Amino acid sequence: MDGALTGIRVIELGEGISAAFAAKLFADYDAEVIKVELPRSPCASDPTETHDAGNVAQPADVSRLGDVTRSWGPFPGDVPDPEKSGAFFFLNTNKRGLALDFTCDKGRELLLRLIAEADVLIENFSPRQMREWKLDWATLEKINPKLVMISITPFGQTGPYADWKGYDLNAFHLSATGTRYCGVPDQAPLEHGTFSAEFFGAYCAVTWGLAAVIGRDLVAQDDAENEKSGGGQHIDVSCAETVAALFVGAQNIGGYAQDGKSGTRTGVGMPLAAPATIIPCQDGYVWMMALETGQWHGLVRAMGNPDWAQLDLFDDMFERAQNSDMIYAFLYEWAAAHTKQEIMDLCQANGCPTTAVFTVAEAGEHPHLRERNYLREIAHAALGTVRTFGAPVHLTACPGGATAPAPLFGEHNAEILGVRLGLSVAEQSTLRSVGVIA
Amino acid sequence: MSKALPLQGLRVANFGWGWLGPVAGQTLGFLGAEVYKIESHARVDINRTLPPFAEGKRDFDRSLQNHAGWAGNGSVTINLKKTAGQALARELVAKCDVVLENFGPGVMDKLGLGYSELCKVRPDVILVSMPAAGLTGPLRHVRTYGMSLSSITGLDSLTGYVDGPPIPMENAYADPLGGIIGAFAALLALRFRKRTGKGQLVDLSQQEGILQMVGPAWMDYAFNGRVAKPIGNRHPLSVGAPHGVFPCVGDDRWISIAVLCEAEWHGLVAAMKSPAWATAVEFSSSQKRVANIEALHQKIAEWTRGFDNQELAALLQTHGVAAAPVLAVADLLSNPQLQARNTFMEVTHPLGFRETIYGAYVKTSRTEPRITPGPAMGCDNEHVFRSLLGRSEVDYQQLVHDEVIF
Numbered sequence: 001m002d003g004a005l006t007g008i009r010v011i012e013l014g015e016g017i018s019a020a021f022a023a024k025l026f027a028d029y030d031a032e033v034i035k036v037e038l039p040r041s042p043c044a045s046d047p048t049e050t051h052d053a054g055n056v057a058q059p060a061d062v063s064r065l066g067d068v069t070r071s072w073g074p075f076p077g078d079v080p081d082p083e084k085s086g087a088f089f090f091l092n093t094n095k096r097g098l099a100l101d102f103t104c105d106k107g108r109e110l111l112l113r114l115i116a117e118a119d120v121l122i123e124n125f126s127p128r129q130m131r132e133w134k135l136d137w138a139t140l141e142k143i144n145p146k147l148v149m150i151s152i153t154p155f156g157q158t159g160p161y162a163d164w165k166g167y168d169l170n171a172f173h174l175s176a177t178g179t180r181y182c183g184v185p186d187q188a189p190l191e192h193g194t195f196s197a198e199f200f201g202a203y204c205a206v207t208w209g210l211a212a213v214i215g216r217d218l219v220a221q222d223d224a225e226n227e228k229s230g231g232g233q234h235i236d237v238s239c240a241e242t243v244a245a246l247f248v249g250a251q252n253i254g255g256y257a258q259d260g261k262s263g264t265r266t267g268v269g270m271p272l273a274a275p276a277t278i279i280p281c282q283d284g285y286v287w288m289m290a291l292e293t294g295q296w297h298g299l300v301r302a303m304g305n306p307d308w309a310q311l312d313l314f315d316d317m318f319e320r321a322q323n324s325d326m327i328y329a330f331l332y333e334w335a336a337a338h339t340k341q342e343i344m345d346l347c348q349a350n351g352c353p354t355t356a357v358f359t360v361a362e363a364g365e366h367p368h369l370r371e372r373n374y375l376r377e378i379a380h381a382a383l384g385t386v387r388t389f390g391a392p393v394h395l396t397a398c399p400g401g402a403t404a405p406a407p408l409f410g411e412h413n414a415e416i417l418g419v420r421l422g423l424s425v426a427e428q429s430t431l432r433s434v435g436v437i438a
Numbered sequence: 439m440s441k442a443l444p445l446q447g448l449r450v451a452n453f454g455w456g457w458l459g460p461v462a463g464q465t466l467g468f469l470g471a472e473v474y475k476i477e478s479h480a481r482v483d484i485n486r487t488l489p490p491f492a493e494g495k496r497d498f499d500r501s502l503q504n505h506a507g508w509a510g511n512g513s514v515t516i517n518l519k520k521t522a523g524q525a526l527a528r529e530l531v532a533k534c535d536v537v538l539e540n541f542g543p544g545v546m547d548k549l550g551l552g553y554s555e556l557c558k559v560r561p562d563v564i565l566v567s568m569p570a571a572g573l574t575g576p577l578r579h580v581r582t583y584g585m586s587l588s589s590i591t592g593l594d595s596l597t598g599y600v601d602g603p604p605i606p607m608e609n610a611y612a613d614p615l616g617g618i619i620g621a622f623a624a625l626l627a628l629r630f631r632k633r634t635g636k637g638q639l640v641d642l643s644q645q646e647g648i649l650q651m652v653g654p655a656w657m658d659y660a661f662n663g664r665v666a667k668p669i670g671n672r673h674p675l676s677v678g679a680p681h682g683v684f685p686c687v688g689d690d691r692w693i694s695i696a697v698l699c700e701a702e703w704h705g706l707v708a709a710m711k712s713p714a715w716a717t718a719v720e721f722s723s724s725q726k727r728v729a730n731i732e733a734l735h736q737k738i739a740e741w742t743r744g745f746d747n748q749e750l751a752a753l754l755q756t757h758g759v760a761a762a763p764v765l766a767v768a769d770l771l772s773n774p775q776l777q778a779r780n781t782f783m784e785v786t787h788p789l790g791f792r793e794t795i796y797g798a799y800v801k802t803s804r805t806e807p808r809i810t811p812g813p814a815m816g817c818d819n820e821h822v823f824r825s826l827l828g829r830s831e832v833d834y835q836q837l838v839h840d841e842v843i844f
Contacts (some may be wrong), residue, residue: 004626021650029626072675074658086657087675117718156801159778161762164755167696169671170762173683174775179690179766181608182597188683189692189764190605192651193596193669199651200615206621208800211469214629215444221807222442229440232587233804240762241781244770245796246461246507246614252767253782254502255490257794262767263688269585271495275443278594278606285604287586287594299831353581357604360592360655361665363645369576374646387660392647393623394572397638398630 003030004398008213010120011036011111012095013102013135018152018198018205018239019124019166020091025206026120027094028391029400034416035095035407036102036111037066039438066099066409067092077382082409083382089406090388093378097407098416099438103133104330107436111135113421119213121149122205128163137234145230146216150209152201155236168239172197175243180252184267200247209235218359258324273317274324275299278357281335285357286343288331291317298352302343303334364389373399380405410438440475443470445806446618448628451476451531452511453539453551455483457584457610458568458644461507461617462538466624467510468798468807471536474818475511476527479844480519486815494793499789499814506795507614509785511811514822522725524550526842529827532559536624540568541618543578553639562637568620572643584610591648596655598668605668612648619647672731673698680729681763682705684739686747692764693747695738695754700724705757710741785811819843 005134008031012023020035045147064071070082102111115121121140123130130136130151137149148415151157154166155174169191172178178189191197211235212219220231256262269277275288290299293315300309308330313319319328335343340356358366369375374390385403390401417423417437431437448471452463460475467473477483485504492500514530517523528551531537537556539546546552546567556563570587571577580590588594588611598605625639631637649656654674655666671682671694678698686693697703703724707716715721715737720730727734742750747763754761765773771782771794783797788811798807823829823843837843 002634004630008629025622072677074654074661074664074675075718076661078662086661087654090653090657095641124805133821156774156779158801160776161775164751164762165702165758165760166762167698167760169673169681169683169696170694170760173692173694173764174762174773176765176767176770177611178683179606179764184599184604187599188671189595189690190597191609192593192607192670193598193666194593194651194655194674196611196651199609200618203615203618203622203647204800207465207618207625208469208627208802210622210625211444211466211806212802214625214632215442215446215470215805218442219440219444223440223804229804231440231804236801236803238775238779241776241779242799244765245781246618246800247609247611248767249504249770249782249796250457250507251609251616252463253770253794253796254492254505256767257503257771257782257784258492259490261490264766265608267605269608271608278589278601278604285595287589287606288581289583289586290726291583322564348579348581351581353583353586354579355582355586355589357589357594359595359665360594360652361659363590363592363649363652364656364659366570366577366590368575369649371575371647372572372643372646374649389649389653389656390646392619392650393626394643394646395625395626395630395638396641397636399475 002398003400004395005029005031008032008120009118010034010122011114011118013121013123013125015124016198017069017091018202019122019196020067020069021199022150022152022202023095023122024093025151025202025392026089028402029398033095034098034114035092036098036100037409038103038150039099039101039236040064040434070409081382089380089383089386092406095404095407096412096416097410098413099410101436104436108134108433110417110421115140115147116144118144118147120209121147122152123150124152126153126163126165127157141232145232146372147232148209148212148216148235149232150205150235150237152205152239154239156241157236168195168198171201171240172243173242176248177243179264180248180262181265183265186267189265197239197243201237201242204242205235205237208237272321274321274327275331279328279335281331281338281340281343283339284359286335286340287355287357288335289353295352296320298350299347299354300348301352302352306330376402378402378405381408413437440805443808445470448472448536449534450474450536450538452533453541453546454568454716455540456485457507457613458620459538459540459617460511461614462566462568462620462624464510465618465621466536468809470808473511474530475508475513475813476516476530477513477815478515478517479815480517480841492787492793500791502793505787505793505811508813509795509809509811511813512818514818515816515844517842518549521550521844522837522840522842525835527551528555528559530822531556531563533826534560535564536628537563537565538568538620538624539566543569543573557637562631562635564624564637564640565632566620566624566627566642567642568616568642568644570643571645573641573797581761584613584616586650587612587644591645592652592655593648596652596666596668600668600670600672602668611636613643616644616647676728678724679731680734680738682735684735684742686742686745686750688705690766691747693742693750694762694764696760702759703727705759706754709754709757709759785809787811788814788817
């Protein structure tokens, strides 16, 4: 194989979205990724945690197997089955699966043997949980000084929230994105409708993590304080922090720090210019956008040069915003008579950057993506043929993308334990009988 | 700590503009690469013109809205409208490992900077092209802004209140994220080059990078033909409830609360001091809470209304409930978590004024990222054209006079 990441060994201890997606990005480009799943999901929480409020915590749902996304679906026909979760499939293509109870001594020892030979460990448990399992960085760097350990959590490894429990929603709204940029004033600030902060954090994590792998030798040579350094390091990603810095912070923090001023959400795409927002059309919505004068003239042409749009005053996007009630009323009327595709085609042909608001189905089925080979069909033992997305970046010399399905629970146990770790069939059978492996 | 950074010794020519391209360069710069943004007074990047300005003085080098996103890039001014400028740019590329750009497809070719031209001066060059929808395919010339790019990914169709229309995200989430993906793409190609000695053209479609975010919703369509709609702050796969933001004391103050399993629900009920309604049959299982989520959210909102959001988050955490304050921009500099992680920092710009930018948004245990402010336009001209490219002072002054360096 000639992949960008061929030869890089990755161990993933992932629950939910962020770590699994980060490891998938490595797997997309032919790194060897072993996804290690616990026989029972801890529900991204510590099952031994006691609650001091008189209610006894109920044990985790015993029907749960492995990574919690196996129970999240979506499932074909909405029938739950840990081997048929769409989220799990999407996030875990090209990986090999090891079902191992690494919370017991024997299981942990096997995991440490894999980590000792790995280049990268990707995980998203809480720092406290990793310490309790003795899988924290201080422990692991002694076992493998070359290891790049990537930890992706809602809030990060340090700071007063380090051991707070959090999910994607909590991380996203700590970034100030919702209050600043999304939603109607006086109503709740919104997230995107997907695991927005976790995807963002995971992309940051793989970028910094891969750089650490590429630069490992350079860093090792130069680490004067530590002669035993293998150049490995701990990459600490807070999903909240990445979004707070790169998105909201980028365009607000300089001005806020200097002038003490900041804007807030309006429910309109760009309130100071027009047209620049999502408006309804015959069969859905379009992102109506005409800013520069040439774009506005393009929109006017696309609409067939109506009389109302001929005012010279309207050549300026700020003047148009001053008259946005009138402008939008006419645009709503025009858009209502056309489909999103008609509007997009007419506008784009006339130099106006308006686009259709595609549904997920329209986006994924678009001929553009088919021509670019972005949609992949992959056979899976329980699901049959599954249509999933390809790699996020097309490398012309080594394209990457999903070629193998997500692993069944423990699908590669025999191969990993037998071939990689050299355990005999009898030893594996003993481990299975005491529940260390599935 | 190591003094060396992971990407030390790597040189990057960044033709990227706006927000996305500079973030790609910034990321490689923070990690140790030497990055030069190529820009010009012949066509000043629109992001340099955005208010507010440092000390209120309108100037291309003082846009505070622009500076955090561009920090980490250096800057050289080359006028690409002149053929001599294009030749000079190729000279610089010959000394670079990676070239970044986010023009539309074909623009680099027209500038004499297409992949085949660059290979002539640097056979193992890595060119990362980052147009909206990639270099090939029927939508390759689609015109979008970063803010509306997400409309062609399906992402916008998921954003909004339940049963309502899509609500636009009022800034371009896809821009900084696309920049990060661009840096990742460059690193993938570098790893390939390290192994094979070969450079390559990377065809990065912003659309395809962002589409990954709707993967879970896509699977529901692929399996069941169901087309997702706006879901408010609910769990994207309806796994648990409550899952939303709830009002607290103060103007536009909210707390986020997410409950995905029984232990967390019991923690929440305990924190609320076990009100009678919480034992009602319609809230007695995760499935039932999801089915009755609106009624459940109303009950919880009545309770949260009386609390300060920071204090309530801390209280809920002691009960094992995932909760956090919903911040506003004005909270970013005072929030204890972001403060503890030095998310934002004050720096001195090369022109002498103080400004606040973000620093290393990812923390690394062995290397200290290199955070540099700016750049001022052309701040690296002397170094690049005189030292790196070896132009004589006379040559250099002539290029400035001819507005090639401009």
